[in-house]
Structure formats: structure tokens, C-alpha cells
Amino acid sequence: MRLEVLKTYKIYIGGQFPRTESGRYYSPLSKTGKKLANVCLCSRKDFRDAVVAARSAFAGWSNRAAFNRSQILYRMAEMLEGRKAQFIDELILQGATRAAAEKEVHLATDRLIYYAGWCDKFQQLFSAVNPVASSHFNFSAPEPTGVVAIIAPQGDALLGLVSLIAPVIAGGNTCVVLAAADKPLCAVTFAEVLNSSDLPGGVVNILTGKPEELASWFAGHMDVNATFYCEKDTDIQKMIREKSADNLKRIHFYDTIDWYSDKGQSPYFIMDAQEIKTTWHPVENIAGAGGGY
Amino acid sequence: MPVTTDRKSKTGQLTSRPDFHSTPRIDQVGVEERASRFTKRSLKKDTKLNGLRLVLNMIDLTTLEGKDTEGKVKQLCYKAMHPHDALPGLPTVAAVCVYPTMVRVAKKALEGSGIKVASVATAFPSGQAPRDVKIRDTKYAVANGADEVDMVISRGKFHAGEYNFVFDEIAAIKEACGHARLKVILETGELGTFDKVRRASDIAMHAGADFIKTSTGKIQPAATMPVTLVMLEAIRDFYYETGKMIGMKPAGGISKSKLALHYLVMVNEVLGADWLTNEWFRFGASSLANDVLMQLAKEASGLYQAGNYFSAD
Numbered sequence: 001m002r003l004e005v006l007k008t009y010k011i012y013i014g015g016q017f018p019r020t021e022s023g024r025y026y027s028p029l030s031k032t033g034k035k036l037a038n039v040c041l042c043s044r045k046d047f048r049d050a051v052v053a054a055r056s057a058f059a060g061w062s063n064r065a066a067f068n069r070s071q072i073l074y075r076m077a078e079m080l081e082g083r084k085a086q087f088i089d090e091l092i093l094q095g096a097t098r099a100a101a102e103k104e105v106h107l108a109t110d111r112l113i114y115y116a117g118w119c120d121k122f123q124q125l126f127s128a129v130n131p132v133a134s135s136h137f138n139f140s141a142p143e144p145t146g147v148v149a150i151i152a153p154q155g156d157a158l159l160g161l162v163s164l165i166a167p168v169i170a171g172g173n174t175c176v177v178l179a180a181a182d183k184p185l186c187a188v189t190f191a192e193v194l195n196s197s198d199l200p201g202g203v204v205n206i207l208t209g210k211p212e213e214l215a216s217w218f219a220g221h222m223d224v225n226a227t228f229y230c231e232k233d234t235d236i237q238k239m240i241r242e243k244s245a246d247n248l249k250r251i252h253f254y255d256t257i258d259w260y261s262d263k264g265q266s267p268y269f270i271m272d273a274q275e276i277k278t279t280w281h282p283v284e285n286i287a288g289a290g291g292g293y
Numbered sequence: 294m295p296v297t298t299d300r301k302s303k304t305g306q307l308t309s310r311p312d313f314h315s316t317p318r319i320d321q322v323g324v325e326e327r328a329s330r331f332t333k334r335s336l337k338k339d340t341k342l343n344g345l346r347l348v349l350n351m352i353d354l355t356t357l358e359g360k361d362t363e364g365k366v367k368q369l370c371y372k373a374m375h376p377h378d379a380l381p382g383l384p385t386v387a388a389v390c391v392y393p394t395m396v397r398v399a400k401k402a403l404e405g406s407g408i409k410v411a412s413v414a415t416a417f418p419s420g421q422a423p424r425d426v427k428i429r430d431t432k433y434a435v436a437n438g439a440d441e442v443d444m445v446i447s448r449g450k451f452h453a454g455e456y457n458f459v460f461d462e463i464a465a466i467k468e469a470c471g472h473a474r475l476k477v478i479l480e481t482g483e484l485g486t487f488d489k490v491r492r493a494s495d496i497a498m499h500a501g502a503d504f505i506k507t508s509t510g511k512i513q514p515a516a517t518m519p520v521t522l523v524m525l526e527a528i529r530d531f532y533y534e535t536g537k538m539i540g541m542k543p544a545g546g547i548s549k550s551k552l553a554l555h556y557l558v559m560v561n562e563v564l565g566a567d568w569l570t571n572e573w574f575r576f577g578a579s580s581l582a583n584d585v586l587m588q589l590a591k592e593a594s595g596l597y598q599a600g601n602y603f604s605a606d
Contacts, residue, residue, distance in 0.1 A: 221597040223599030
């Protein structure tokens with residue numbers, strides 16, 4: 001007889017798999033009441049460390065060529081596809097039927113491919129040359145906002161996670177993500193996919209824990225540029241609105257989106273974590289200058 | 294340490310100095326073990342806040358680049374006097390540390406603030422220059438108003454075993470300093486072993502150093518806790534032997550508040566609270582100040598801070 005080797009579900013910060021600094025853990029249960037695993041119960045200090053990692057990864061990631069980001073997202077899809085069976089098993093453990101689990105993994109993989117395609121296309125689509133009255137060449141282009149703090153949907157443990165991470169990093173941002181509290185297994189396994197996809201450490205950081213404990217830190221941290229939240233809890237939404245005001249974070253509440261539908265993917269999700277930079281470039285108005293040559 | 298050699302100096306006077314060949318040997322494993330213990334102390338909130346303010350007050354805000362300009366030095370001096378005006382009541386840093394040519398600029402910018410001007414000298418950072426050049430370098434800095442001089446020892450001569458040369462050089466620079474306090478940089482990253490760090494510390498202190506300092510910041514590794522511990526113990530032994538207090542300045546590589554607090558714990562436990570002022574302990578650092586300010590702002594506001602709300606220099 002052989003003892004089964006069980007995986008230790010750790011968190012993902014800066015390309016490493018540490019345990020929570022707090023030493024705390026919790027045990028999410030399956031539908032039938034069986035203990036899934038001991039999972040890190042992250043503290044605000046893990047979040048702080050993750051933001052430091054995300055911030056230091058930002059310059060490198062946002063300066064990558066868009067095409068290179070596209071290649072890396074595609075690679076992530078390849079890795080996810082290769083480990084399909086493991087994700088299906090974990091989703092079933094977390095309460096899905098086999099058919100639902102297969103559908104979720106396939107959609108999640110396809111979603112990565114979808115955003116891989118958009119990496120080097122959204123910028124030209126959302127850029128503009130603006131008509132102005134003075135002699136300037138005036139143009140606007142989107143740029144990544146910076147570090148995005150994401151509280152992933154509590155329901156669609158894999159698809160929701162991927163649907164939020166992919167557009168954020170496709171646009172050149174880095175992020176810190178809190179996985180679904182009761183279904184964290186596939187989020188941690190997804191970190192292993194990221195870790196083997198040429199994605200630089202720190203671009204995506206994945207924590208496990210309780211949104212009610214961490215949401216205020218996600219909203220209040222001065223080095224976070226945007227906060228995404230996916231549940232309908234109006235108290236938490238109100239708190240996020242208030243705390244985000246300190247450094248004018250971009251906030252989005254994806255609380256009505258069906259990630260399985262066509263509405264679950266769109267280049268506008270990329271734009272949710274972009275800033276528009278407008279440049280006024282002086283040009284000589286030859287006709288108005290009165291000649292000279 | 295046994296005083297065994299009586300020898301004639303160049304001037305023909307009989308001087309007595311310890312035999313630096315027989316300085317204490319250092320137990321490397323023991324020192325590293327001991328140094329790691331200091332990082333395990335629990336500091337409660339008030340202690341931490343007071344510690345952070347003390348750290349800020351002990352910083353020698355440093356700019357030692359080939360590209361330094363007068364404007365950069367003036368800006369650094371402003372930062373020294375106004376670390377972060379959004380937090381009222383902060384202490385200033387201890388000193389601004391610059392090259393000799395920038396001393397006059399810094400002195401003028403800091404006028405009336407009580408902040409000291411420290412100048413590196415003696416062909417910093419290599420120290421590869423003839424003695425008369427080093428003495429002129431020092432005198433130039435002092436004449437321009439430096440309150441403190443940071444000299445480097447001749448590591449090459451030290452490795453060659455010419456301890457008397459190193460001793461005499463430090464003594465000569467000390468004389469050139471006049472009233473300015475002398476910090477002696479051992480450049481521990483180039484010394485290699487703790488035994489040699491201890492020996493260099495003893496030479497520096499006996500030759501008249503007011504401070505001993507780990508590093509120039511140009512060589513890796515710079516200050517580490519174990520190497521600082523070796524130097525602190527040398528200071529302690531020197532104090533027991535002579536009754537004279539010597540200051541300590543770890544420099545380079547200390548950029549996080551938490552690490553700085555570990556250093557304070559170490560100083561307190563090795564030398565005692567008498568050394569916990571900027572008269573006897575300094576941090577040579579440039580980025581540490583902002584991290585301390587971010588921690589203080591975090592404690593005041595309850596929010597984790599972002600670097601881009603704090604002035605770069």
C-alpha cells in the first residue's frame with residue numbers, strides 16, 4: 001500500500017511559492033462536506049508583499065513588446081491545455097460536474113487565446129488622432145495603469161479568475177489576485193501554469209484568503225492603481241469606493257457579468273485598466289507660415 | 294591586546310602601539326548565528342515608531358556619484374532638512390555626505406539647520422593615492438567646512454601586512470582633520486574575513502578614529518549584520534580597554550526600515566543605549582530614508598504607501 005502524496009497549496013508572490021507570512025490556514029469544504037485541503041489564509045502583509053512584487057515587475061512587463069506579451073499569453077493557454085485533466089479533477093472536487101468542469105477549463109483556455117490575440121491590437125483600435133485648432137499633431141493612446149488588485153469571482157473559480165487576469169496583463173499591467181475563498185484549489189494550480197509560461201515573476205500574484213478581511217487593504221493601498229471586485233456585496237462596494245478615493249484608483253465592479261457568455265470577453269475589459277495619454281506634438285503649419293521655401 | 298612592539302616612528306619618536314598581528318580571532322559561525330538572533334526580537338508599535346524616528350535621525354543622507362551636480366546636492370540638503378513635510382514634527386537626518394568639492398555647497402544649503410556635513414576624502418573610494426594627496430584632500434574638505442571626514446584605509450597595504458603604514462596613515466589624516474570627526478571606512482567587502490575586519494577595526498581605533506565605518510557603498514557586499522557585529526564588539530573591547538567611546542556607521546545595502554531596526558537592536562544589545570544617538574551611530578544610506586518615511590506615513594494614515602508620493606532625493 002502506498003500513501004498518497006498530497007499537494008501543499010501555497011500562494012504565488014513574485015514568481016515564488018511561499019506560505020502566508022501569518023502562518024494561518026483554513027480548510028475549504030467540498031459540496032459533500034469533505035475537507036479539500038489546508039489553504040493559506042493570507043494576511044494584509046502578504047498583500048503588501050505581493051504589491052511590492054507587482055510594482056517591481058511593472059516596468060519590465062509594460063515595456064515588453066505587445067507581440068511578446070501575446071506570445072506569453074498564448075503559452076499560458078498551451079500550459080493550461082496540457083494540464084487540463086488536473087484542473088477538471090480540482091473543479092470536480094470543488095463541486096462541479098464533469099461536464100461543467102470540462103466546459104469551464106476549455107473556455108478558460110480559449111479566453112487566454114482570445115486575449116493573446118488582442119495584446120498587439122487593442123492599442124491601435126483605441127488610439128486616435130484628434131482634430132485640433134492649433135498647429136499640433138494631437139494623438140491619444142492607451143497605456144497600462146499600473147498595479148491592479150483583483151478580488152476574483154467567488155463562483156467560477158477558474159474561468160472567472162482567468163477572465164479577470166488575462167485582459168489586465170494583456171494590457172501591460174501587473175496584478176495581485178485574491179482567489180475564490182471557498183474554491184481556491186485551481187487558482188493555486190493556475191499559478192503553476194503561470195510559473196511555467198515565461199511570464200516574469202511578479203506580473204501575476206495569487207493569494208488565498210477571505211475577501212471580507214482583505215478587501216479594505218485592496219482598496220486602500222496607495223501603490224495600487226485599480227481595484228476590481230466581482231460580488232454584489234454593497235457594503236464592500238461602498239467601502240471600496242470610499243477607500244479608492246485616497247489615490248484616485250480606477251474601480252470596476254464586475255458583479256453582473258456571466259463569464260460563460262459572449263459578454264464575458266471583450267477588448268473593453270482591457271481598456272478597464274488603461275489610461276489614455278494624449279500628446280500635443282507641435283508641427284509647422286506650412287501653409288500658415290507664409291512660405292520660406 | 295598585548296602591547297609588545299616598541300618601535301621608532303619615522304620622526305624618530307618612540308611610540309607604543311598594540312601588536313596588530315595578535316588581534317582576536319573571530320568565530321565566523323558564532324558571529325553569524327548571533328547576528329541572526331537580533332532579527333528575531335519582537336518590537337511593539339510604540340517602540341517601532343520611536344525606533345523609526347531614531348533611524349531617520351541617524352541617517353547620513355549620501356550622494357557619491359561622478360554625476361553629482363550642485364543642484365543635486367542642494368536638493369539632497371533640502372530633503373535632509375524637510376524629509377516629508379506632510380508629516381509634521383519629523384526629526385531631520387544626521388548629516389549629508391558628499392564629495393569634497395561639494396562640501397561648500399552643502400554647508401551653505403544646510404546653514405543654521407544643525408545638520409552636519411560629512412565629506413569623503415583620501416581618494417575615495419579606492420584610496421589609491423599618495424599620502425600627501427590624501428592629506429590635502431582631507432584639508433580641502435575641512436577648510437570648506439566639513440564637520441566630519443569619511444576616509445578609506447589602504448586595503449592593499451593592509452593585505453600586504455603593512456599594518457604600521459595603515460596606522461600611520463589614519464593618524465596622519467586624523468591630524469589633518471583638526472576638529473572634524475574622523476570616520477574610517479574599512480571597506481569590509483574587500484577585507485575578506487572577520488579576522489581582518491577585527492584587525493582593521495583595532496588599527497583604526499588605536500590610530501584615532503572617531504567612527505569606524507563598514508563600506509564605501511561601491512563594493513558588494515557592503516554592510517551586513519555579522520560584519521557590523523564584529524566591529525561593534527571591537528568597539529566594546531576598545532571601550533573597556535581605554536574608556537573611550539567610538540562611533541559605528543554601517544553603510545551600503547541597508548535600504549529597508551525593518552533591517553535598520555534590527556541594527557538598532559544589535560547596537561543596543563552589544564554596546565548599550567549610550568550608543569543609540571546619532572553622535573555614536575549612523576546609517577550611511579540614500580534610499581533608507583524614504584522607506585522609513587513610508588513606514589511612518591503608513592502608521593499615521595493606516596494605509597500602505599507608494600514610493601511616488603515621496604521625493605526621490
